[in-house]
Amino acid sequence: MTVxxxxxxxxxxxxPGWQPRVDAAPLLPDAEPYRLLGTAAAxxxxxDLLTRLHRELVRGRRYNTQATAxxxxxxxxxxPSSTGQEACQVAAGLVLEDRDWLFPSYRDTLAAVVRGLDPxxxxxxxxxxxHSGYDPHTHRVAPLCTPLATQLPHAVGLAHAARLKGDDVxxxxxxxxxxxxxxxxHEALNFAAVWHAPVVFLVQNNGFxxxxxxxxxxxxxxxxxxxxxxxxxxxxxxxxxxxxxHEVLAEAVRRAxxxxxxxxxxxxxxxxxxxxxxxxxxxxxxxSEVEAWRAHDPIALLEEAMRDRQLLDDExxxxxxxxxxxxxxxxxxxxxxDPVLDPMALFEHVYADRTSQLREQAAQLRAELDAEAADxxxxx
Amino acid sequence: xxxxxxxxxxxxxxxxxxxxxxxxxxxxxADPSVHVLGEDVxxxxxxxxxxxxxxxxxxxxRCTDTPLAEAGILGxxxxxxxxxxxxxxxxxxxAFAYPSFEQLISHVSRMRNRTRxxxxxxxxxxxxxxxxxxxxEHHSDSSEIYYMATxxxxxxxxxxxxxxxxxxxxxxxxxxxxxxxxxxxLYWSKADWSADAPEQVPPIGRAVVRGPGSGGRRSATxxxxxxxxxVCLEAAEAARAExxxxxxxxxxxxxxxxxxxVCASVRRTGRAVVVHESTGFGGPGGEIAARVTERCFHHLExxxxxxAGFDIPYPPPMLERHHLPGVDRVLDAVARLQWESEWTxxxxx
Ligand SMILES: Cc1ncc(C[n+]2csc(CCOP(=O)(O)OP(=O)(O)O)c2C)c(N)n1
Numbered sequence: 001m002t003v004x005x006x007x008x009x010x011x012x013x014x015x016p017g018w019q020p021r022v023d024a025a026p027l028l029p030d031a032e033p034y035r036l037l038g039t040a041a042a043x044x045x046x047x048d049l050l051t052r053l054h055r056e057l058v059r060g061r062r063y064n065t066q067a068t069a070x071x072x073x074x075x076x077x078x079x080p081s082s083t084g085q086e087a088c089q090v091a092a093g094l095v096l097e098d099r100d101w102l103f104p105s106y107r108d109t110l111a112a113v114v115r116g117l118d119p120x121x122x123x124x125x126x127x128x129x130x131h132s133g134y135d136p137h138t139h140r141v142a143p144l145c146t147p148l149a150t151q152l153p154h155a156v157g158l159a160h161a162a163r164l165k166g167d168d169v170x171x172x173x174x175x176x177x178x179x180x181x182x183x184x185x186h187e188a189l190n191f192a193a194v195w196h197a198p199v200v201f202l203v204q205n206n207g208f209x210x211x212x213x214x215x216x217x218x219x220x221x222x223x224x225x226x227x228x229x230x231x232x233x234x235x236x237x238x239x240x241x242x243x244x245x246h247e248v249l250a251e252a253v254r255r256a257x258x259x260x261x262x263x264x265x266x267x268x269x270x271x272x273x274x275x276x277x278x279x280x281x282x283x284x285x286x287x288s289e290v291e292a293w294r295a296h297d298p299i300a301l302l303e304e305a306m307r308d309r310q311l312l313d314d315e316x317x318x319x320x321x322x323x324x325x326x327x328x329x330x331x332x333x334x335x336x337x338d339p340v341l342d343p344m345a346l347f348e349h350v351y352a353d354r355t356s357q358l359r360e361q362a363a364q365l366r367a368e369l370d371a372e373a374a375d376x377x378x379x380x
Numbered sequence: 381x382x383x384x385x386x387x388x389x390x391x392x393x394x395x396x397x398x399x400x401x402x403x404x405x406x407x408x409x410a411d412p413s414v415h416v417l418g419e420d421v422x423x424x425x426x427x428x429x430x431x432x433x434x435x436x437x438x439x440x441x442r443c444t445d446t447p448l449a450e451a452g453i454l455g456x457x458x459x460x461x462x463x464x465x466x467x468x469x470x471x472x473x474x475a476f477a478y479p480s481f482e483q484l485i486s487h488v489s490r491m492r493n494r495t496r497x498x499x500x501x502x503x504x505x506x507x508x509x510x511x512x513x514x515x516x517e518h519h520s521d522s523s524e525i526y527y528m529a530t531x532x533x534x535x536x537x538x539x540x541x542x543x544x545x546x547x548x549x550x551x552x553x554x555x556x557x558x559x560x561x562x563x564x565x566l567y568w569s570k571a572d573w574s575a576d577a578p579e580q581v582p583p584i585g586r587a588v589v590r591g592p593g594s595g596g597r598r599s600a601t602x603x604x605x606x607x608x609x610x611v612c613l614e615a616a617e618a619a620r621a622e623x624x625x626x627x628x629x630x631x632x633x634x635x636x637x638x639x640x641x642v643c644a645s646v647r648r649t650g651r652a653v654v655v656h657e658s659t660g661f662g663g664p665g666g667e668i669a670a671r672v673t674e675r676c677f678h679h680l681e682x683x684x685x686x687x688a689g690f691d692i693p694y695p696p697p698m699l700e701r702h703h704l705p706g707v708d709r710v711l712d713a714v715a716r717l718q719w720e721s722e723w724t725x726x727x728x729x
Pocket of ligand 1: 037148176178209271448476478
C-alpha cells in the first residue's frame, strides 16, 4: 500500500483538465538492480569488451592496494580506496569517447587512470604536492573534486556548452550516495533535465558516507528513484557487475549523445575499505557485512562469467595479474621518489598576471628561502 | 554543573579535543534544549571525535547524524532554534561550511535584527579550521574574515585547552549565533586542565594578555588568536634573547572585538604586530591594525604590522610550511618595528 492509498492520507484534487506532463513510468528504475553476468543475456556481450573490463578490473584492484600501501609508508597523505567498487570505476573510465568529459570525485582516481591519466599524476592531490596533477584537457577529466557534489553542475554546464557549440560531447559525472543529499546534486539534476543536457550522473552507492549508512541519508526507495522527480530516467544497476554497469552507462551515453537528455544511474556496490586510511570503519559497521560483500566481488563475478564462455583461462588471469604487477611496481618506484617542489610555485597561477602584492610576497619568500639555504650551507 | 567528574579527573593533562567534547557533554547535561547535529557526529563521534559518546549518552535525537548537506543542517538548525532549541552544528571542515553560507548570511545572522528582537538564533556553528595538519585541498581554509564581515555573528577562536571548554560553553549559552572556530592543529595540544572550573568560562568578547611584558624600551604587542597564539608565544620567548619584551594578546573573540584590552597593551608597548594564518589582503589583520591605529596613534612608535598567510589559495600540504606564518616571520616583523622606531628617532634629531 502506497502512502497515498492509506486511508485519510492527504491527496490534492487535481484541477479540471490537469494532466501529468510526462508519463512517469518509463522514468522509474526497476525494483532490482540490473544484472548481466550470469544471465542468458551475458552471451551477447562482446568478448573484447569483457577482456578489457577484466584486465582493467585486475589492474584497478592492484592500483588500490598499492595506493593504500603507500599511505602506510607515508608516501601518500591520504587515499580513499575504491576497492570493491572497481566495476563502477572501470566502466566509467571505458565507456566514454575521447571527446567526452569525466567529472570525478576524490574517490575516482581509478576511473581517471582507466581513462588514460598517468597513475602518478592522478595521485598528486592525495600525495599533497599540488591540488591537481594534470591538465584537465589532456584526457578531458576535470580535477578530482573534494567538496561533495560540486562537480555535478560543472558537468551540466560543460555538456550544455558543448551542445550550444554543436559538438556531440557527453559529460559523465560521478558522485557518492552521500553526495546526493547536497543541494548541488538537486540543482545539477534539475538543470540537466530542464536543459535536456547530454549528461550522465553515476551514483556509486557504496553504502556509507563516511560512517552514515544509506538509511540515514535518504528515505527514497532508491537513489535512482530520484530521477523521476526531475523528469529523467533513473536506472538501478548492480555496481559489482562490470558488464552491467558498462551496458547501462553506454546506453545512457548513447541517449545523451543522441539528444535524449540526462540519465541518473545508481550503481549498488560496497566500500570494502574504510572511508580513507584515516578512518576507523569498525566503529560503525560489522566485519560480517564486509565479508558478505567480499563474496560478491566484481573480479570474481567477471572471471566466473568469462570462464563459463571460455573467454578466460588460467593463462589469461596470469597475464592480467602480470600487467597489474607492472603497474604497481611502476607506481611504487615513482612514488618512492620525493617530488621536487619549488615553493615559489605558490605564487604561480593565482592570477593570469601576478598582482604587485603577490610579487612582493614572492620576493619575501625568495629571501626567506635564500636565508634558509645560506644557514644550511653554514651548518655543513 | 555536573557530578560525573570525580576528583581523579581534576587537573590532569587534557587535549583541546577532549575539552571541547566535555563542553558539549556538560552543556547537553545542563540544558535539555541543547542539540548536536552534523555529519558523522553520532556513531562515529565526528571525524575528530569531538562528539564521541554523545549519541550514546543523550540519544540520537539529541546528537544526530544528518544527511550530508550543510545548507540543510544549518537551515534546519534555524527552524529548531525558532522552536526553542539550542542547536550546536558541526561543519566537518572549514571549506565544507560554504554550502551553508546562504543560511548563515541570509538568515542566521540577521534573524534577530529583522524580527526586532522577537526571534533570537541561539545557534553555535563549530568549524574545525585552519592549516598545519597536512590536509589536502579544502581541508585547511581560514575563513574567519567571511564570518567577521557578517553583522549579527559572533566569531570565537580558542587557543588554549581551558578556553576551548569555556568559550564553547559560553557560545552554547549565548542567545546569539556564534561561529566557533576550532584550530585543528591545536586539537591534540595538551594542558593541565580541569573541567570542574566553571569560573574559568570567559565571556565572549574578552581578550587576554598571555605572558605580559614589562613595557620596556624595546617592547611590542603581538595580537593574535587561535592557531597563531602558540606561534606568538614562541616568538616572544625567542625575542627575549634579543632584548625584546613582547606581550602577546590572545583575542579569543574576533567579534565582539576587545578594543580595550588590545589598546591598553599597545599603549603600554608602543608597537604592534597582528599575526594570523588567513590571507593578509582584506584579512582580519587589516581591521585590527586600523582599529589600533585609530585609537593609539599617539602612542605608536611604528606602524602596526601584519604577519599573515600569503594572498593565495591555501597551498597543498607539502608546501604549507612556506605559507603559514611561523616564528621567524613574526621575528622579522618585530625587527622591522625596531628599524621603524630608530628611523623615527634619527629623523627627529
Ligand atoms: C561539501 C562537503 N561536505 C563534507 C565533506 C566531507 N566528506 C568527505 S567524503 C564524505 C562522505 C562522502 O560520502 P559519499 O558521497 O557516499 O561518497 P564516498 O566517500 O562513500 O565515495 C564527507 C562527509 C566534503 N568533502 N564536502
